[in-house]
Amino acid sequence: MAHSKISYRREDCTKTKTSSGRGVKRITFPFFHNNQIYWYLVAALVLLAVQNLKGEEQRAPLEELVAELQIKYDSVNDFSADFEHTYAGGLLRTIVTERGTVQIKKPGKMRWDYQFPEKKLFISDGATLYSYLPADRQVIVGNIPSNDSTTPALFLAGRARFSESFNVSYADGEKETSLTLTLQLTPKAANADYKNILLTVDRNSMSIIKIRSTDFQDAVSTFIFSSLKENVGPPESLFTFEPPTGTEVISSNRILQ
Numbered sequence: 001m002a003h004s005k006i007s008y009r010r011e012d013c014t015k016t017k018t019s020s021g022r023g024v025k026r027i028t029f030p031f032f033h034n035n036q037i038y039w040y041l042v043a044a045l046v047l048l049a050v051q052n053l054k055g056e057e058q059r060a061p062l063e064e065l066v067a068e069l070q071i072k073y074d075s076v077n078d079f080s081a082d083f084e085h086t087y088a089g090g091l092l093r094t095i096v097t098e099r100g101t102v103q104i105k106k107p108g109k110m111r112w113d114y115q116f117p118e119k120k121l122f123i124s125d126g127a128t129l130y131s132y133l134p135a136d137r138q139v140i141v142g143n144i145p146s147n148d149s150t151t152p153a154l155f156l157a158g159r160a161r162f163s164e165s166f167n168v169s170y171a172d173g174e175k176e177t178s179l180t181l182t183l184q185l186t187p188k189a190a191n192a193d194y195k196n197i198l199l200t201v202d203r204n205s206m207s208i209i210k211i212r213s214t215d216f217q218d219a220v221s222t223f224i225f226s227s228l229k230e231n232v233g234p235p236e237s238l239f240t241f242e243p244p245t246g247t248e249v250i251s252s253n254r255i256l257q
Helices: 035-057 062-075 152-157
Strands: 013-017 023-027 078-089 094-105 109-116 120-125 128-133 138-143 166-170 180-187 196-202 208-214 220-230 248-251
Touching: 062 166, 062 180, 094 152, 109 152, 152 208
Parallel strands: 138 248
Antiparallel strands: 013 023, 078 094, 078 220, 094 109, 109 120, 120 128, 128 138, 166 180, 180 196, 196 208, 208 220
């Protein structure tokens, strides 16, 4: 039996015969037979690879970047911002998203005012932390540790020295953009409450716009900041707390996570 000849011409389809003699359409894609388009594809892939390499080469030396970040960090005595806080973890591996405003004044003074979905207030006067839960009519009072790097919140409000307090590296698993970059900070302190911090900053201003911490149970806490204002001089009254009448006061050494 003579075999039918398969055509490789640039057509949408050709026909070949089955053992029954019935014609069956064979779909062909001339795209793959067009050498010009093939080389366009090759050129595009090479260009993409070169651009990725250029992105790597444009990274500043880590020591220079850490030094620049330290200068920026030291120059900010206070800041305020809106925040979105997402917590993923716990025994049920739940995800909780909350929103509010924050006021930070160094050293150690903080006011985290949660507005959604539940009102909560965390205030530090630099020595004592007050965790107020209006719905429960309770305030939990705890001491602030002296080491700024032991908790992520204190890192923001402290006088941390990046190269002394952390092992710093580029966060290679994080997507970088032309506007932001992300560093991984691993605390050197043996009593730190977390494994690492991923710190995302604005490339131009070096302002912190996102901070994500992972604890030793692999729970992840992420703060995203917006409407950031720096060095505005907030009044001291923002960082004092008097429990409302009828509020139960509970003593604890737990610190804001």
